[in-house]
Amino acid sequence: MKHPAIAIRQALPCVPLCPLWLKIYLALPLTVALASAAACGKGTNANASAAVKTEASAATPVSPEAAPSPAAAADNAPLPHIDSKRAFQYTREVTALGPRFMGSENHKKLERYIVDHLKGDEVEDDAFTADTVEGKFPVRNIIAKFPGTKDGIIVILGHYDTVYPLRNSGFVGANDGGSSTAILLEYANQLRGGGSGKRRDGYSVWLVWTDGEEAVKTWTDTDSVYGARHLAEKWEKDGTLKKIKALMVMDMIGDADLDIQRNTNGAPWLLDLIYTAAERLGYQSHFYAREGAIEDDHMPFVRRGVPCADVIDLDYGYNNVFWHSPQDTMDKLSPKSLQIVGDTILETIHMLDQR
Numbered sequence: 001m002k003h004p005a006i007a008i009r010q011a012l013p014c015v016p017l018c019p020l021w022l023k024i025y026l027a028l029p030l031t032v033a034l035a036s037a038a039a040c041g042k043g044t045n046a047n048a049s050a051a052v053k054t055e056a057s058a059a060t061p062v063s064p065e066a067a068p069s070p071a072a073a074a075d076n077a078p079l080p081h082i083d084s085k086r087a088f089q090y091t092r093e094v095t096a097l098g099p100r101f102m103g104s105e106n107h108k109k110l111e112r113y114i115v116d117h118l119k120g121d122e123v124e125d126d127a128f129t130a131d132t133v134e135g136k137f138p139v140r141n142i143i144a145k146f147p148g149t150k151d152g153i154i155v156i157l158g159h160y161d162t163v164y165p166l167r168n169s170g171f172v173g174a175n176d177g178g179s180s181t182a183i184l185l186e187y188a189n190q191l192r193g194g195g196s197g198k199r200r201d202g203y204s205v206w207l208v209w210t211d212g213e214e215a216v217k218t219w220t221d222t223d224s225v226y227g228a229r230h231l232a233e234k235w236e237k238d239g240t241l242k243k244i245k246a247l248m249v250m251d252m253i254g255d256a257d258l259d260i261q262r263n264t265n266g267a268p269w270l271l272d273l274i275y276t277a278a279e280r281l282g283y284q285s286h287f288y289a290r291e292g293a294i295e296d297d298h299m300p301f302v303r304r305g306v307p308c309a310d311v312i313d314l315d316y317g318y319n320n321v322f323w324h325s326p327q328d329t330m331d332k333l334s335p336k337s338l339q340i341v342g343d344t345i346l347e348t349i350h351m352l353d354q355r
């Protein structure tokens with residue numbers, strides 16, 4: 001899949017210069033893009049004053065209807081389907097805990113909730129203390145490992161913390177934090193199979209509930225993705241990174257109006273593979289109508305040469321108004337969106353297994 005807009009986007013002078021939070025520079029005609037560049041770094045979301053919203057506000061469709069890929073019908077294996085009702089129920093339960101920022105009591109409750117749902121699985125902790133501009137915080141990445149017969153690892157990350165600066169605002173992060181936690185729990189259900197300790201037929205799959213994805217003050221390289229940065233460093237030292245065939249991040253994937261952006265801070269072949277998986281399932285209209293460079297939990301791995309994809313819908317409500325706002329609540333989400341992303345990623349794993 002090739003988007004002609006890529007060449008246009010590469011001409012944007014703003015892209016590498018703005019020290020921004022979740023940066024998204026959408027595929028715009030150059031004149032519009034230059035106008036957007038002037039606005040870089042300017043907060044536009046009154047409800048997220050501490051975590052400055054920095055994305056370009058307009059989006060231009062890359063292509064109205066993508067052409068089917070020849071690879072779309074290349075495999076006869078049955079298509080995967082998650083239990084989206086169950087995944088939605090997880091999202092509801094996680095959200096009902098309330099704000100789940102680092103160091104909070106609700107965060108501890110959620111840690112227990114996640115681990116309780118992984119009984120019988122191989123679970124590992126990556127726990128440490130983060131020294132931040134707001135003080136020290138306990139950080140805990142929770143890793144569930146599902147061993148495979150093939151040599152190599154597919155890693156799926158999803159953050160479970162909610163925004164610290166919004167801790168007293170009523171922000172509960174149904175989509176941002178809730179949906180990612182829940183979809184990973186449902187992946188675990190799908191991956192553990194019979195539970196008899198049998199290896200899956202393919203690569204090992206590791207699910208990681210990452211902690212400290214959100215900035216404690218304002219998004220910078222050092223105030224963001226605390227858990228992912230720690231894990232990337234650790235896995236570089238112990239040799240794990242070399243074994244990773246693909247790493248995919250799930251973030252804000254529950255929006256009822258699902259519109260997954262093609263995050264150009266990723267490996268093009270992996271982004272294309274995800275699109276092909278979506279095509280096989282007939283879900284492609286929810287993928288890649290817009291594209292841009294978004295920073296998220298994958299960045300520490302991207303910087304170390306791991307093939308990554310960030311599966312994110314950073315177009316949440318009109319003009320992304322629900323993002324980092326108390327409006328990020330269950331009524332904005334749909335089980336159908338969890339179904340679309342869940343099935344697509346399981347199919348992507350299946351396709352990776354065959355490579």
Ligand SMILES: [Zn+2]
Pocket residue numbers: 163176214324
């Ligand atoms: Zn967020």
